[in-house]
Amino acid sequence: MQKTVRLTMSQALARFLTRQKTEIDGRIVPIFGGVFAIFGHGNVAGFGEALYQVRDELPTYRAHNEQGMAHAAVAFAKASFRRRMMVATSSIGPGATNMVTAAALAHVNRIPVLLLPGDVFANRAPDPVLQQVEDWGDGTVSANDVFRPVSRYFDRITRPEQIISALNRAMQVLTDPAECGPVTLSLCQDVQAEAFDYPESFFAERIWHPRRPRPDARELDTAVALLKAAKKPVIIAGGGALYSEATQTLRSFAEKHGIPVMETNSGKSSLPHDHALNMGSVGVTGSSASNLLAEQADVVLAVGSRLQDFTTGSWALFKADGVSIIGLNTQAFDAGKHRAQPLVADAKAGLEALDARLGDWASPAAWVTTAKSAKTDWLAAAKAVTDPTNALPSDAQVIGAVHRARGSQATLVCASGGLPGELHKLWQAGAPGSYHMEYGYSTMGYEIAGGLGVKLAKPDHDVIVMLGDGSYMMMNSEIATSVMIGKKLTIVVLDNRGFGCINRLQMATGGANFNNLLKDTRHEVLPEIDFAMHAASMGAWSRKVASVSELGTALDEARSVERTTVLVIDTDPLISTDAGGHWWDVAVPEVSVRPSVNAARKDYEVALKGQKL
Numbered sequence: 254m255q256k257t258v259r260l261t262m263s264q265a266l267a268r269f270l271t272r273q274k275t276e277i278d279g280r281i282v283p284i285f286g287g288v289f290a291i292f293g294h295g296n297v298a299g300f301g302e303a304l305y306q307v308r309d310e311l312p313t314y315r316a317h318n319e320q321g322m323a324h325a326a327v328a329f330a331k332a333s334f335r336r337r338m339m340v341a342t343s344s345i346g347p348g349a350t351n352m353v354t355a356a357a358l359a360h361v362n363r364i365p366v367l368l369l370p371g372d373v374f375a376n377r378a379p380d381p382v383l384q385q386v387e388d389w390g391d392g393t394v395s396a397n398d399v400f401r402p403v404s405r406y407f408d409r410i411t412r413p414e415q416i417i418s419a420l421n422r423a424m425q426v427l428t429d430p431a432e433c434g435p436v437t438l439s440l441c442q443d444v445q446a447e448a449f450d451y452p453e454s455f456f457a458e459r460i461w462h463p464r465r466p467r468p469d470a471r472e473l474d475t476a477v478a479l480l481k482a483a484k485k486p487v488i489i490a491g492g493g494a495l496y497s498e499a500t501q502t503l504r505s506f507a508e509k510h511g512i513p514v515m516e517t518n519s520g521k522s523s524l525p526h527d528h529a530l531n532m533g534s535v536g537v538t539g540s541s542a543s544n545l546l547a548e549q550a551d552v553v554l555a556v557g558s559r560l561q562d563f564t565t566g567s568w569a570l571f572k573a574d575g576v577s578i579i580g581l582n583t584q585a586f587d588a589g590k591h592r593a594q595p596l597v598a599d600a601k602a603g604l605e606a607l608d609a610r611l612g613d614w615a616s617p618a619a620w621v622t623t624a625k626s627a628k629t630d631w632l633a634a635a636k637a638v639t640d641p642t643n644a645l646p647s648d649a650q651v652i653g654a655v656h657r658a659r660g661s662q663a664t665l666v667c668a669s670g671g672l673p674g675e676l677h678k679l680w681q682a683g684a685p686g687s688y689h690m691e692y693g694y695s696t697m698g699y700e701i702a703g704g705l706g707v708k709l710a711k712p713d714h715d716v717i718v719m720l721g722d723g724s725y726m727m728m729n730s731e732i733a734t735s736v737m738i739g740k741k742l743t744i745v746v747l748d749n750r751g752f753g754c755i756n757r758l759q760m761a762t763g764g765a766n767f768n769n770l771l772k773d774t775r776h777e778v779l780p781e782i783d784f785a786m787h788a789a790s791m792g793a794w795s796r797k798v799a800s801v802s803e804l805g806t807a808l809d810e811a812r813s814v815e816r817t818t819v820l821v822i823d824t825d826p827l828i829s830t831d832a833g834g835h836w837w838d839v840a841v842p843e844v845s846v847r848p849s850v851n852a853a854r855k856d857y858e859v860a861l862k863g864q865k866l
């Protein structure tokens with residue numbers, strides 16, 4: 254007879270979560286770093302009560318917004334290179350659907366997170382329960398079905414014993430480098446409280462090791478042949494290079510074979526900024542060095558990259574005739590994008606296999622010389638835009654000031670607005686993971702909540718969050734959580750009084766200045782938002798500074814403050830860095846009554862000719 258233990262579904266779920274482990278640097282640690290929870294009738298009595306029972310082994314944190322807490326959970330996993338992760342649980346209805354944006358973010362960025370929204374009664378007795386969305390054409394639909402397209406695995410738990418198979422599947426998905434992403438288990442309220450005789454073996458400790466798939470022999474042959482024939486090879490390092498912890502391997506591979514490396518926004522910090530072969534950012538927000546080489550490259554080895562439009566310059570960046578792309582990726586979907594030559598494998602294992610077969614082969618010495626001189630030119634251009642100023646600063650000048658004050662050791666967090674492009678070009682990243690950019694979904698409102706998740710993952714690191722006024726207004730409530738749980742963030746708010754980057758995009762596509770900067774909106778009163786006072790009201794130490802030199806002083810002062818600090822600086826909404834960069838496909842109207850739109854359309858049609866389909 255199998256030994257069993259009688260528990261509610263919620264108690265079994267909570268106990269199961271505490272028994273899942275992983276190994277980091279030879280130490281066995283819980284794979285779940287904790288649970289973010291906001292309770293309502295859909296989870297307080299069931300899963301909430303069960304979380305209380307395990308609170309010493311699996312800490313529960315109360316946040317202020319379900320979207321924010323789920324962002325924090327995703328950021329925790331990203332900062333842990335997907336080796337550890339978190340859980341986010343909500344009530345039904347609005348609490349649940351508040352997490353959908355975070356699910357999409359995790360889905361796009363391939364980051365594991367376990368979402369446990371409450372759901373309607375499986376027995377349907379009280380229908381419609383408060384907050385139930387009713388579908389009169391389909392009795393099986395609830396609001397939580399919106400998680401389906403943004404979950405890698407979705408399940409609805411309508412019987413207590415279902416979690417035995419559902420949690421096994423959830424763990425497989427969460428820990429698989431190719432599949433991983435958000436898992437949503439939608440927990441019917443009545444079922445959370447139902448008891449079942451669970452086999453004791455279900456709660457046995459389980460240690461999950463990340464899988465490192467090795468390349469297929471034929472794919473490896475093809476990739477080796479392409480590289481050996483290359484005269485101008487480049488490597489694009491994406492997020493997968495970091496998640497695979499392939500950075501040391503990447504470094505020696507690049508050095509030995511003479512291949513310049515360029516980084517996507519997600520892969521930045523794969524090599525330290527001052528490594529001779531690190532050409533910096535690539536693509537739309539690329540350095541002049543990377544983009545010069547990418548335009549000439551005959552073989553592009555993309556390591557762990559989704560090859561999104563910002564990386565490929567909307568597929569107009571690689572200009573050489575017959576250029577080949579090798580897609581080294583654990584996920585076949587990414588490896589074969591745009592008819593790339595797939596090399597389906599873990600980044601580290603794939604680079605090792607390539608290295609073993611390439612032997613002493615190296616690219617022509619002239620190619621590396623070209624790369625090094627292109628980098629020297631770029632560094633001069635980057636210095637010019639980040640040097641101090643006494644005028645109303647640009648984003649680049651603020652970036653310069655933050656870097657001078659805190660250096661490459663800090664972990665920088667950002668996601669949206671004009672900053673991701675500027676930081677991608679200009680931030681000088683140090684150790685792997687010291688640059689945390691969410692630029693797959695580029696979600697306004699991610700930065701502060703994400704910073705909290707990063708700090709939970711890396712409590713000893715100096716976590717700096719940079720964001721615009723628009724993103725701050727969209728979501729700032731987790732400042733209060735960071736103060737409450739003693740996880741210090743240094744937050745720098747760049748106030749250009751509006752959606753600066755979209756205003757610039759609007760101008761570049763011939764549009765009128767309309768509905769982006771606050772002054773260009775329909776208003777009776779022009780808002781004068783005091784961000785420093787707002788942040789102080791949530792318990793943060795805050796300062797409004799008048800210049801980049803004052804910002805430097807305030808950042809020094811903020812170092813010794815124990816709680817979250819918020820520094821606010823006014824910036825110029827019209828300036829972004831012209832140096833480097835590449836065309837980005839943003840569709841311009843084919844007909845318009847505005848001459849400036851017609852002119853932009855003409856340029857657009859010319860640019861489209863450079864796009865390789």
Ligand SMILES: Cc1ncc(C[n+]2csc(CCOP(=O)(O)OP(=O)(O)O)c2C)c(N)n1
Pocket residue numbers: 669670671672694695696697698720721722723724725749751752753754755
């Ligand atoms: C949730 C969300 N809504 C809309 C957008 C589109 N969008 C991208 S940047 C931006 C403006 C950001 O303003 P701010 O944070 O002040 O940064 P700035 O552009 O001024 O640098 C908008 C509306 C987005 N990325 N995310």
Ligand SMILES: [Mg+2]
Pocket residue numbers: 670721722723747748749750751752753
């Ligand atoms: Mg702004």
